[in-house]
Amino acid sequence: MYDLIVIGGGPAGIFAAISAKEKNPDIKILVLEKSQKLLHKVLISGGGRCNVTNGLLNPMDLDPMELDPKDLARNYPRGQKELLGPFHQFGPKETIEWFEKNNVKLKKEEDGRIFPQSNSSATIVDSLLLRAKLLNIEILKNQDIEKVYKENENFKVISNDKIFISKKLAITTGSCAKGFDLAKDLGHTIKNPIPSLFGFNISKFTLKDLSGIALLVELKIKGSTFSQKGDLLITHFGFSGPAILTLSSIAARYLFDKNYKAELIVNWLFDLSEDEIFKKLKNLKNKNFLKTLYSENLFHLPKNLWIKFLNSFDETFKKELKDIPKKDLLILASKLSSDRYAINGKTTNKKEFVTCGGITLKEVNFKTMESKICENLFFAGEILDIDGVTGGFNFQNAWTTAYLLGQSI
Ligand SMILES: Cc1cc2nc3c(=O)[nH]c(=O)nc-3n(C[C@H](O)[C@H](O)[C@H](O)COP(=O)(O)OP(=O)(O)OC[C@H]3O[C@@H](n4cnc5c(N)ncnc54)[C@H](O)[C@@H]3O)c2cc1C
Numbered sequence: 001m002y003d004l005i006v007i008g009g010g011p012a013g014i015f016a017a018i019s020a021k022e023k024n025p026d027i028k029i030l031v032l033e034k035s036q037k038l039l040h041k042v043l044i045s046g047g048g049r050c051n052v053t054n055g056l057l058n059p060m061d062l063d064p065m066e067l068d069p070k071d072l073a074r075n076y077p078r079g080q081k082e083l084l085g086p087f088h089q090f091g092p093k094e095t096i097e098w099f100e101k102n103n104v105k106l107k108k109e110e111d112g113r114i115f116p117q118s119n120s121s122a123t124i125v126d127s128l129l130l131r132a133k134l135l136n137i138e139i140l141k142n143q144d145i146e147k148v149y150k151e152n153e154n155f156k157v158i159s160n161d162k163i164f165i166s167k168k169l170a171i172t173t174g175s176c177a178k179g180f181d182l183a184k185d186l187g188h189t190i191k192n193p194i195p196s197l198f199g200f201n202i203s204k205f206t207l208k209d210l211s212g213i214a215l216l217v218e219l220k221i222k223g224s225t226f227s228q229k230g231d232l233l234i235t236h237f238g239f240s241g242p243a244i245l246t247l248s249s250i251a252a253r254y255l256f257d258k259n260y261k262a263e264l265i266v267n268w269l270f271d272l273s274e275d276e277i278f279k280k281l282k283n284l285k286n287k288n289f290l291k292t293l294y295s296e297n298l299f300h301l302p303k304n305l306w307i308k309f310l311n312s313f314d315e316t317f318k319k320e321l322k323d324i325p326k327k328d329l330l331i332l333a334s335k336l337s338s339d340r341y342a343i344n345g346k347t348t349n350k351k352e353f354v355t356c357g358g359i360t361l362k363e364v365n366f367k368t369m370e371s372k373i374c375e376n377l378f379f380a381g382e383i384l385d386i387d388g389v390t391g392g393f394n395f396q397n398a399w400t401t402a403y404l405l406g407q408s409i
């Protein structure tokens with residue numbers, strides 16, 4: 001008989017077990033992982049470097065100063081309200097302190113993302129597994145949990161080849177369908193899991209030969225309230241980059257419902273109004289009337305992109321500026337401030353970093369991470385209907401909820 005069984009040996013499961021043992025060294029804990037590998041997603045995360053958390057809001061390099069949990073929580077399209085309290089208990093500051101105490105040197109990159117100084121996610125995996133070992137946490141691999149149920153106030157946990165019994169149960173199976181089924185069997189409802197954090201495929205994409213260009217833009221999804229400013233990356237299939245990934249996250253359900261077909265409006269010059277763009281073009285025409293727009297990259301856009309825009313109007317802008325009528329300058333100003341692209345699908349699995357959907361949040365007590373439906377049942381990590389934008393926020397959700405879970409056991 002165990003005091004706690006944790007199903008799922010990902011970051012939420014391993015950290016929950018560590019947190020519980022650090023709080024109460026005498027309890028008997030077992031972690032059950034279906035695969036041969038523990039912390040597999042940590043290992044492949046952040047391009048093999050593991051973006052552990054985010055310190056953007058912390059101006060002092062890795063100094064453990066207070067971050068505003070409200071600002072932090074804004075990075076979670078789902079879970080913003082619920083994570084506010086937990087972040088007061090265990091946020092990036094505590095995460096950084098925990099890893100540094102466990103001999104992982106961290107560094108903050110310019111955009112605020114925090115990585116191990118080694119640039120290797122194995123450093124994070126090793127430190128977690130070493131801590132688990134030192135705390136005598138029992139871990140069994142190749143245990144695919146197929147069924148759980150309550151019998152005489154205890155949980156019976158049935159794997160492909162064994163039966164385990166525990167007083168308390170934590171399900172930390174991430175976005176695995178089986179984990180959702182286990183939670184459903186114990187009375188929970190699941191918000192339909194769908195992808196978040198993906199690139200947009202663009203139909204008849206005219207910029208594909210400019211793949212690799214990145215620039216700061218403002219994006220909107222036509223007919224919705226979803227918008228985002230940030231870096232856009234042109235790819236050979238359409239658009240990606242931080243601004244697109246964030247937009248895909250905040251609009252995840254909307255885009256899913258539209259079968260990933262929508263109109264994307266790109267404002268290439270968002271610090272100027274359409275009228276200001278037009279006036280700049282008109283002034284240029286008045287001053288340099290014998291030149292063409294090709295020789296005057298007025299807005300300092302990447303040169304190939306500027307030429308592409310001009311070429312998209314065939315011969316119109318090949319003429320000297322004096323021969324270009326006002327109406328054509330108005331059309332160009334309109335294109336630069338609201339360029340339209342037909343989204344036709346999303347990038348597939350490889351780029352999917354996180355799942356939107358999971359355990360319905362109102363069914364969980366966010367002070368303890370205990371189920372409000374089934375006593376002594378707990379959740380942490382991505383199995384919850386919580387997901388963040390890119391930048392280390394998804395691991396932070398795992399560390400925070402797992403910490404609370406462990407403390408409350
Ligand atoms: C390619 C990639 C890169 C990423 N990079 C980053 C990053 O740099 N920063 C960031 O913040 N986030 C990143 N993420 C997201 C992050 O990895 C997840 O949010 C995080 O791993 C969720 O942790 P978890 O423990 O809740 O779930 P998981 O990591 O998915 O772990 C769940 C575990 O449960 C096990 N399991 C499932 N079902 C069962 C069962 N029935 N029985 C037993 N075990 C079971 C699984 O095998 C798995 O080991 C990335 C994700 C991917 C896919």
